[in-house]
Amino acid sequence: MELGAVLFDMDGTVVDTEGLWWAACFEVALHLGSALAASDQHALLGLSIEDAAERLVRMADGAPARREVESMITKAFTVRVEAGVTALPGALPLLDSLKAAGVPTALVSASPRRIVDIVLETIGAHRFELSIAAEESARNKPAPDPYLTAARKLGVDPEGCVAVEDSPTGVASARAAGCAVILTGGAEAAVPAGVARVSTLESVDLPLLRLLVSRRD
Incomplete structure (x- = not known):
């Protein structure tokens, strides 16, 4: 895939x-x-x-x-x-590399649209094809709806998507939608089988993302 x-x-x-x-x-x-x-x-x-x-x-x-x-x-x-937010290490370079490679990206958040838009003003809405906020799917995370909504709007199969998450709630949502998952940051919960774990997005690149999807065939 x-x-x-x-x-x-x-x-x-x-x-x-x-x-x-x-x-x-x-x-x-x-x-x-x-x-x-x-x-x-x-x-x-x-x-x-x-x-x-x-x-x-x-x-x-x-x-x-x-x-x-x-x-x-x-x-x-x-x-x-x-008052201001800061992008996490590796996030913006990864987004820019995906855009340069023509890989669609979406922001899938459990936060309300008002907060999502504030963040997009800071980090650049142009880095995403679309964004999904809390109000824009029938159910919020940990239900699969936000990720399913994003995949549907992008016109892609959820099983061909990689979701990048930092919490057990988000991981549960992405896995339920059928996405491959990368868990980043310092979440203390045990990593479920099949979920890739990285400390920061600085170690994530296009070959890794492609590998995560291809290994599901």
Whole structure:
């Protein structure tokens, strides 16, 4: 099978926003009267705002409705992203090399469109053929819908795609969609069979991406 496209998660994969996400969740939890512990950070990694809000509501006594907590998290996270984000090592060179080689790419995020657009302004929307935000698929990660939506819009077979992720939630979504998967960064969870693990995107190149797809034949 030929490499059809490379589908990138955003937060913690292309841009360094995990600290901003944790700070936003921590702030909202404190407002709700519940202090998050260090162990909560891993559990919140990769979650959609809806799922994070549901978790914070369960932790707090007498918390507002989930929709209100979603709004609080969105606002806290957006303020931090607007202050500036930094691309992670290797991300932009990899994207530029794929564009030069004519390989389609998409940004597939569990974040809302407003946040995705802020990030795209910083790193360059021209680096992607399209982007998928939280509102643009029937279900969010860990369901396969975001990756299936991206593949369908690109006109490629999901099994010919490589998804680049940094969290167990994202890996589950990509695998359920049928994509080959690269897990990057410092996620603590065990790496599922068939998932390639790299410390940074500096070690990912076009031959590796093609190999991951061809080995599935």
